[in-house]
Amino acid sequence: MEEKIKSVAERIKKSNKLTVLTGAGISKASGIPTFRGKDGLWNKYSPSELATYQAFSKNPKLVWSWYNYRRKIIKSAKPNAAHYAIYELEKIFKDNFTLITQNIDSLHRRAGNKNILELHGNIFQTKCLICDKVYFDDKIYEEEELPPRCRFCGGKTRPNVVWFGENLDRNILDAAMAASAQCDLFLCVGTSGVVQPAASLPKIAADIRAYVVEINVEYSGVSIYADEVIIAKAEEVLPRIVDLVKD
Template sequence: MTISAKGISVLESAASVCVLTGAGISAESGVPTFRGKEGLWSKFKPEELANFRAFINNPDLVWEWYTYRKNVMKDVKPNPAHLALAEMERIVEDFTLVTQNVDNLHQRGGSRNVYELHGNIERSYCIDCRRPEQNVMLDEQGKAPRCKSCGGLIRPDVVWFGELLPYETFQMGAAAAARCDLFLLIGTSGIVYPAASLPLVARDHGAYVLEVNQEYTDLSSRVSETIVGKAGVIVPEMLASMKNTRKRGTNSE
């Protein structure tokens, strides 16, 4: 599918853009959903491991899973959609990127200011003193990592099932959604609230809401336009439309 004439004209003229991305954009890079039928971890559902009680009951097992996921991520690269969004950040005056993904691919693709609703798998912190840690994994004995300053358990800095989203991050995203002219909804089914409320906030404040997904979603009937297809193809086309009317060289690196 191609972008409508109306969509192109909004892409060309929007001064304030807010984007929400989800698992679909990462799937195009080959990030698995960890809900597959095959492999070492197939006997667990993600929600059985990604929750605080599972972590306290068996931190070694939960860290084994996150260590596996981090190792998978080493072989995964940002795709053209990630790269195009990073470039949009450089050419649009007021640009906000909100993501439900924890995989760090936006940052690796060059995005600088990313509002992470579900945290980031690259970061960790101590559950007792909250000291942050980078690049932590299972140790050689298969034990969960411990805090160097207080000995407490270290957990991944991600939002687990049953936990609240970071309030300030969500509020910043909601404020950006309320003030934008154009809202892009990319690779997310729109069923997980409160993130799914962001495109509706944008719509209710008069923004043009453009959805890019591989199939129609629960939100499709409530957005301005849905483009069914790969984000890796469509988002670069959107960037090209934005560049039509914007000077080159502004905000250059």
């Protein structure tokens, strides 16, 4: 483990362009639940019954109510040491740094990162279905205010997140693929490596012979493309790597 930490830090020091991909695993230490079944209030629904456009068109109030509830939990969570370590990396690499995340929890933004591609959207953004505006919205609504109306045109709105069966935003995906194809070091943190198209990004990096590092609590679909795999908690290992990089 110690050797791996040192060697990854050396690799990062020598690299010119860094791309980082993060998934749900990085937010676990912040106490963000996976919202799958365990919670009393919502356990009669599965995410696939709520996080779809079909569910939303059938019952927008119900779907909004679920996102409102998640917003409340996520808002009270805080970025952890792994989020802050990734912010340190952006400060070191400046314009040669891209962060791609599958998370909608905004914790990277709150840790300070600026150059972020949020593949699955952001729970603190609302999108108008009429005027198409996307705006910052971290309000926790009262039940009777749901579904909220657009601040600009009064139209029908939805959470700006990607639902099951929906395509990712083309521009964001293109930028993520470009960042993966142009880096010389690709760092993958806490992703299962099974959700496409995010899972294909480390492969794109490996194909152009970027050095691929994975940090995860278990082996994943990414591990086969990785030049180095560190099986550990990101919030414990990443700050140590970053300290060595700054040395």
